[in-house]
Amino acid sequence: MTDQTPQPGPGPIPPPGPAFLLAVLGRLIRDDVETALRPTGYTLRHLSILGHLQREPGLSYSELARRAGVTAQSAHATVRQLEQRGAVEPRNFLGRGHTAELHVTDEGRALIEAGKRAYAASDSDLGSALSSEQLATLTDLLMTALSSRRHRS
Template sequence: MAGDGDDARPPLSTAFLLMTLGGRIREEIEERLRAERMSLRHLSALGHLARHPGLSYSELARRAGITPQSMQATLNALEERGAVERVTVPGRGRSAQLHVTAEGLRLRRVGTDVVAGIDDRLRVQLGDPTRDALTDALSGLLSGADD
């Protein structure tokens, strides 16, 4: 019935808006990375290994939020491309020592350039003060997510 509030729009959900925008940005990044035969998983693994050489499959998987089996497949693909090299042979109870190669560093730069391009577009769309405030607010929310 008209006038009983059924037609009123619900308030915008911040969580829903962030989730939707995040999904769109993720899709755009993935699409741009595909041109280099990469994915966000590849970029994540290269980033973690570049900062912390020798991390185990399990630790890399935990940091990326995926299963160790998925991380192993990701690292195998990177190894086949020459982006990651295995310094030691993995064995039962032993971690494979993995390191990023020059090709891996190149691919990581390509990936970070993709993300930087999207950041630049957001800076133009939002303006520096708004983008900086949003970045600070989101960073604070992420820091508090571990509490």
């Protein structure tokens, strides 16, 4: 004789954690920014490298790669593309074995401004889903979490 007692189901599915939700939201925002940049012919990787160089001209390729989260080879290729398009220019080239100091040009600054507009549009989208108070709280929480992560590295 078998037991016909119904077995409890898996129960309610718990909501995903904040890291998962941030990853999903980040992917959506990344897609939006990439779409906004498409007419310029640049990508988020180009924008990232330019942003780092604007803040700190003269970074090595390996440091650029680390900060942008890409390989050194990828950073080289991206910088080469930026140079070919006139978005960065090498200065103070010291010869073999020395790194040229890379500087953002007017073309590069225009791309950075396009990126800022794309991110502002995403902020606006968030602002349409959240109240200004919620958006301010979210920003504060994300800044705290980001600061905590940076101090651990």
